[in-house]
Amino acid sequence: MPPIADSILILLLLMNFFILGTANLRAAIRAVALQGLLLSLLPLFVESTLTFRLVALVGATALIKGMVIPALLLKALRDVHIRHEVEPYLGFVPSLFLCGVGTALALLFADSLPLAPAERASLFVPASLATLLAGFLVLTTRRKAISQVTGYLVLENGIYVFGLLLYQAMVVEVGVLLDLLVGIFIMGIVLNHIQREFSSVDTERLSRLRE
Amino acid sequence: MMAVYLIVIPLLGALAAFLVPADRVRPWIVAAAAAMHTALTLVIVRMRGKDVYDSSWLRLDSLGRLVLLVISILFLICAAYCVGYLHVRANRPNRIFCTALLGFLGMTTLVTLAQHLTILWVAMEATTLATAVLLYFNQNRRSLEATWKYLMIGSVGIALALLGTLFLAYGALLGLGEPTLLFPDLVRRATRLPVPWVRTAFVFLLVGYGTKMGLAPMHTWKPDAYGEAPGVVGALLAGGLTTSAFLALLRIYRIVDAAGQGRFARELLLFFGLLSMAVAAALMIGQRDFKRLLAYSSIEHMGILVLGIGIGGAGIFAALLHVINNAFTKGVLFLAAGNIHRAFKSKRLEDVTGALRRVPLSAGLFVAGFFAITGSPPFGPFFSELGVLIAAIGSHRYIVGALYLLLLALVFIGMGATVLAVVLGVPPDDPAGSAFRDSASKTIPILAALGLVLMMGIWIPAPLSALLHAAARFLGGS
Numbered sequence: 001m002p003p004i005a006d007s008i009l010i011l012l013l014l015m016n017f018f019i020l021g022t023a024n025l026r027a028a029i030r031a032v033a034l035q036g037l038l039l040s041l042l043p044l045f046v047e048s049t050l051t052f053r054l055v056a057l058v059g060a061t062a063l064i065k066g067m068v069i070p071a072l073l074l075k076a077l078r079d080v081h082i083r084h085e086v087e088p089y090l091g092f093v094p095s096l097f098l099c100g101v102g103t104a105l106a107l108l109f110a111d112s113l114p115l116a117p118a119e120r121a122s123l124f125v126p127a128s129l130a131t132l133l134a135g136f137l138v139l140t141t142r143r144k145a146i147s148q149v150t151g152y153l154v155l156e157n158g159i160y161v162f163g164l165l166l167y168q169a170m171v172v173e174v175g176v177l178l179d180l181l182v183g184i185f186i187m188g189i190v191l192n193h194i195q196r197e198f199s200s201v202d203t204e205r206l207s208r209l210r211e
Numbered sequence: 212m213m214a215v216y217l218i219v220i221p222l223l224g225a226l227a228a229f230l231v232p233a234d235r236v237r238p239w240i241v242a243a244a245a246a247m248h249t250a251l252t253l254v255i256v257r258m259r260g261k262d263v264y265d266s267s268w269l270r271l272d273s274l275g276r277l278v279l280l281v282i283s284i285l286f287l288i289c290a291a292y293c294v295g296y297l298h299v300r301a302n303r304p305n306r307i308f309c310t311a312l313l314g315f316l317g318m319t320t321l322v323t324l325a326q327h328l329t330i331l332w333v334a335m336e337a338t339t340l341a342t343a344v345l346l347y348f349n350q351n352r353r354s355l356e357a358t359w360k361y362l363m364i365g366s367v368g369i370a371l372a373l374l375g376t377l378f379l380a381y382g383a384l385l386g387l388g389e390p391t392l393l394f395p396d397l398v399r400r401a402t403r404l405p406v407p408w409v410r411t412a413f414v415f416l417l418v419g420y421g422t423k424m425g426l427a428p429m430h431t432w433k434p435d436a437y438g439e440a441p442g443v444v445g446a447l448l449a450g451g452l453t454t455s456a457f458l459a460l461l462r463i464y465r466i467v468d469a470a471g472q473g474r475f476a477r478e479l480l481l482f483f484g485l486l487s488m489a490v491a492a493a494l495m496i497g498q499r500d501f502k503r504l505l506a507y508s509s510i511e512h513m514g515i516l517v518l519g520i521g522i523g524g525a526g527i528f529a530a531l532l533h534v535i536n537n538a539f540t541k542g543v544l545f546l547a548a549g550n551i552h553r554a555f556k557s558k559r560l561e562d563v564t565g566a567l568r569r570v571p572l573s574a575g576l577f578v579a580g581f582f583a584i585t586g587s588p589p590f591g592p593f594f595s596e597l598g599v600l601i602a603a604i605g606s607h608r609y610i611v612g613a614l615y616l617l618l619l620a621l622v623f624i625g626m627g628a629t630v631l632a633v634v635l636g637v638p639p640d641d642p643a644g645s646a647f648r649d650s651a652s653k654t655i656p657i658l659a660a661l662g663l664v665l666m667m668g669i670w671i672p673a674p675l676s677a678l679l680h681a682a683a684r685f686l687g688g689s
Contacts, residue, residue, distance in 0.1 A: 158374075162381075166390045187362055187366075
């Protein structure tokens with residue numbers, strides 16, 4: 001793997017910390033968009049020959065992960081007129097700390113797995129696992145429904161990184177991307193209905209269904 | 212080639228349902244597409260896979276045939292019920308609902324056909340999205356909350372399943388030199404897959420597809436979703452969606468078993484099976500909401516399914532038999548519960564008593580369904596639940612067998628108390644008054660489902676028996 005790919009992956013990891021640490025929802029969504037754009041560059045370093053498939057994948061990823069989905073979320077944010085603070089259940093410092101621990105564990109775990117020689121030195125596997133964990137943290141510790149969607153997107157970004165190791169096999173990546181898009185679209189609709197019904201996208205209000 | 216029509220028919224039906232302007236016509240489109248789907252399924256299953264579309268990506272093996280048969284018949288029953296149900300709920304627009312119903316059928320069919328891990332994943336994800344739409348039919352705060360929880364938990368589950376899929380592909384890349392994701396290919400050369408990747412992949416796929424099945428502790432979406440969705444959606448989820456997720460898990464299990472890691476997989480399945488049964492039993496006791504009660508029953512039976520596989524050998528046959536029994540019995544229970552819910556405009560025990568007096572037929576079917584699902588003879592589930600027990604004893608897993616029996620007894624008591632409170636007694640004076648009473652269109656489909664449950668207990672048709680044995684052998688059982 002060329003060092004540029006690893007630099008991109010390190011940027012990706014830094015974005016994880018930024019998303020967990022920022023108090024501003026809009027900034028978090030922009031950071032996810034930037035992650036999407038960074039991810040779209042990665043296939044260029046995995047595959048050396050310029051094929052139609054490569055161009056299509058780069059284009060589709062940049063379009064869907066970097067532009068369309070963030071635009072949908074930003075539009076949802078504008079529509080629901082909420083305060084743009086994140087309001088986590090877990091404070092920023094503890095969640096950043098957990099993210100750091102998670103990243104370290106991901107590095108250790110990836111080290112224990114058998115890897116192809118080309119990937120042994122690169123950051124693909126640990127970056128993927130660490131991003132997955134960061135997404136999971138955002139998803140579980142944030143109160144607002146939009147933040148939870150942001151977390152889900154970070155989690156998906158982590159999976160996407162791992163998928164790039166299998167560039168030759170991922171015949172249906174575009175199907176996966178489309179599924180993601182439709183999923184976010186439906187989440188957006190539900191978000192809108194939540195706003196209309198509860199005058200809030202605070203998932204704490206979603207607590208009628210209990211034992 | 213014909214099997215492709217099994218996907219095309221529902222999707223064309225979905226398109227037609229979306230385009231037709233009249234709310235009255237749409238349920239009939241759903242019913243017609245369902246009838247065609249079942250007819251074609253019966254033809255294809257009888258051909259035993261001789262003349263089916265035989266590409267490397269889509270193929271109908273014995274396991275797929277079994278699950279397809281169950282889902283298709285259950286869907287037909289639900290579609291027939293829908294005609295009456297959507298007539299009662301004519302005040303609600305049903306365009307999106309009917310479209311999503313047929314989309315759901317098309318995508319679960321694709322799950323049964325998929326021989327490629329990514330196709331399987333895409334189809335499972337699509338069923339998640341179709342289901343989210345179905346859950347939101349009532350469009351109130353409670354169904355909104357249930358839909359949101361289902362979407363978030365289901366999406367994370369399915370994302371973990373994707374990662375598991377990629378792990379397996381990476382294992383194939385390392386071990387086989389090419390990242391194949393075709394099931395037959397992976398099974399044939401499984402011994403060359405690196406063990407750490409196989410194990411890690413299995414854990415992720417088990418948690419991912421286990422979330423969709425509703426195994427504990429990933430079950431938390433289930434009571435909310437089943438509690439708030441219309442009864443017919445509950446029936447499709449508990450008998451159809453969970454069954455297709457179980458099929459996905461079985462396909463993965465087959466690879467892991469072929470890779471020599473069957474023991475590791477079975478231990479995990481045993482654990483999740485018993486845990487699911489225990490969690491369900493604990494939450495059923497004192498349950499005041501009879502639709503949530505059914506959700507816990509579904510968690511319990513998903514536990515029984517994976518427990519059967521975890522025991523292995525004869526347990527695999529019993530689990531596959533239980534797939535059929537569980538699906539049809541859940542059809543009876545959820546549809547009958549839906550009728551009772553309508554008749555009382557409530558699903559809480561505080562408001563619902565004496566259902567036998569207000570809706571005698573639905574309440575009677577509800578009780579029959581309760582006895583069937585808790586394993587009373589002569590209904591089908593008695594034999595499959597007994598089969599799991601015999602397999603546990605036969606493989607000298609006495610502690611597992613004892614725990615299983617204890618949990619079944621606890622569930623019987625916990626579920627029985629709530630069910631009896633619903634059906635017995637005197638209906639409350641109801642000033643608002645629900646006009647809903649038993650009617651042919653909303654009870655005949657339930658009677659048909661109960662008939663199937665009874666048939667499975669008394670007489671299993673020879674071709675079905677042969678199919679069950681073939682599917683069990685396919686999974687390395689007996």
